[in-house]
Each structure stands twice: as C-alpha cells, then as structure tokens.
Amino acid sequence: MDAPDHVLLIEVKSTKALELIHQLENLSLISILEENIALRKPKLSEKYRGKLPSSLLWTVKEFSPNEKIHGN
Numbered sequence: 001m002d003a004p005d006h007v008l009l010i011e012v013k014s015t016k017a018l019e020l021i022h023q024l025e026n027l028s029l030i031s032i033l034e035e036n037i038a039l040r041k042p043k044l045s046e047k048y049r050g051k052l053p054s055s056l057l058w059t060v061k062e063f064s065p066n067e068k069i070h071g072n
Contacts, residue, residue: 009037
C-alpha cells in the first residue's frame with residue numbers, strides 16, 4: 001500500500017544531503033518540485049488578508065485621507 005502524498009518544504013544543510021535527495025528522485029521515491037526557492041517575507045497584504053473585521057473595514061474605506069483628524 002502506497003503512503004499518501006505529502007509536500008514538504010525543507011532546508012538542505014549540506015551537499016551530501018542534496019546528493020541523497022537527488023538519488024531518491026532518481027529512484028522515483030520523491031519528486032523535486034522546485035529548487036533554489038528564495039525564502040521571502042510575505043507581503044503585508046498576504047499576511048493580513050482576511051484578518052480585519054468587516055465592520056471595521058467599512059469604517060476604514062469610508063475614511064477620507066484628506067479629512068483632518070480631530071478637527072485640526
């Protein structure tokens with residue numbers, strides 16, 4: 001019985017480990033989906049997507065950036 005597919009993101013610490021990973025791929029035990037993926041910080045829009053309550057969202061949308069704050 002085959003194990004279910006799993007997708008893992010790993011950091012390879014040595015060239016020997018990378019060679020072993022390529023050997024596993026050659027044996028059709030794993031598939032390398034992408035190599036040399038640069039780790040990046042998520043964009044703020046990605047990080048906070050869906051986090052703002054909808055009631056507050058409408059308040060923010062209605063606020064005009066040209067409005068003076070506190071009547072100044």
